[in-house]
Amino acid sequence: xxxxTQTQTSISVVEKTTVTMDCVYETRDSSYxxxxxxxxxxxxxxxxxxxxxxxxxxxxxxxxxxxxQKPKSSIGLIITATQIEDSAVxxxxxxxxxxxxxxxxxFGIGTLLSVKP
Amino acid sequence: NAGVIQTPRHKxxxxxxxxxxxxxxISGHSAVFWYRQTIVQGxxxxxxxxxxxxxxxxxxxxxxxxxxxxxxxxxxxxxQSTQPQDSAVYLCASSLVLGSAETLYFGSGTRxxxx
Numbered sequence: 001x002x003x004x005t006q007t008q009t010s011i012s013v014v015e016k017t018t019v020t021m022d023c024v025y026e027t028r029d030s031s032y033x034x035x036x037x038x039x040x041x042x043x044x045x046x047x048x049x050x051x052x053x054x055x056x057x058x059x060x061x062x063x064x065x066x067x068x069q070k071p072k073s074s075i076g077l078i079i080t081a082t083q084i085e086d087s088a089v090x091x092x093x094x095x096x097x098x099x100x101x102x103x104x105x106x107f108g109i110g111t112l113l114s115v116k117p
Numbered sequence: 118n119a120g121v122i123q124t125p126r127h128k129x130x131x132x133x134x135x136x137x138x139x140x141x142x143i144s145g146h147s148a149v150f151w152y153r154q155t156i157v158q159g160x161x162x163x164x165x166x167x168x169x170x171x172x173x174x175x176x177x178x179x180x181x182x183x184x185x186x187x188x189x190x191x192x193x194x195x196x197q198s199t200q201p202q203d204s205a206v207y208l209c210a211s212s213l214v215l216g217s218a219e220t221l222y223f224g225s226g227t228r229x230x231x232x
Contacts, residue, residue: 033218043206045223052218091160102173104150105221107160 002027002096006108013082013115020067021077021111023092030054032096034075035105036064039089048090051075082115089113119143121224123209129230130199138194138227140209149192150221151184152208160208166192199231 003026013019025034034051049061051068059066067076079086092108122141130136142149151163153176164174166186177184181199186192196203206228210221 035220037221037223043226045208045210047220047222050218050220103148104162104165104173104176106162107152109159 002094002099002106004092004094004106004108006092006111008111010112010114013113015082015084015115015117017082018078018080019082019113019115021079021090021092021113023075023077023108025073025075025092025094027073027094027096027099029096029098031098032094034066034068035093035095036066036075036077037091037093037107039091039110041088045091049077079113082113084115084117087113087115121209121211121222123207123224123227125227126225127228127230129232131232132200133198136196136199136203136229136231138196138207138209138229140192140194140224141190142192142209142211143222144190146211146213146222147189148212148214148219149186150210150212151192151194152210154206154208154226155204163194163207196229199229201231204229204231 089110150165162176206226210223212219
């Protein structure tokens with residue numbers, strides 16, 4: 001069965017620094033899609049960035065980028081120049097359309113990021 | 118674009134009562150998903166629809182939970198005989214199509230508290 005694991009429960013950083021959040025996933029398939037979402041204190045969940053497994057280049061959107069290491073089944077989220085407003089819970093998720101989970105998103109447990117002045 | 122709308126934002130029920138949660142997906146979106154979020158279990162998939170048809174309900178507790186999508190503008194999640202362990206935030210999400218790369222857009226959720 002497909003599974004997504006985030007081992008970091010919480011991370012605290014000083015603003016304007018770079019932070020990396022880890023995520024590993026399990027799948028037997030070679031084609032799948034990986035996502036990062038952010039949940040703010042208000043509860044709103046928003047999409048941040050996506051990596052398609054067949055693409056070798058790491059995805060980048062604004063100050064978010066990914067460290068995709070397919071042989072290690074790893075998809076780390078990197079936030080550069082962190083801001084106070086980046087404080088939130090970050091979820092890693094996988095969609096494996098050819099696996100048993102089909103088209104639903106499987107989420108990790110989340111990592112709480114606190115950005116301090 | 119108002120985003121995914123969920124009502125009510127909060128619902129309190131007594132043990133054994135029924136709860137109905139409503140979701141209005143983004144106009145034009147053909148796929149609708151329901152998730153449940155708790156501190157212990159995180160985000161758990163419940164069910165999803167494509168073009169109003171149920172596709173996968175593998176995450177739904179079979180006996181008391183049911184979901185419907187009678188038209189393209191709303192979906193409901195009904196919980197009969199609610200139990201304290203049903204207390205959670207129930208999230209609805211929609212996407213433009215049911216595609217592997219498609220982004221989900223989440224509503225603000227309904228916080229259900231079963232006393």
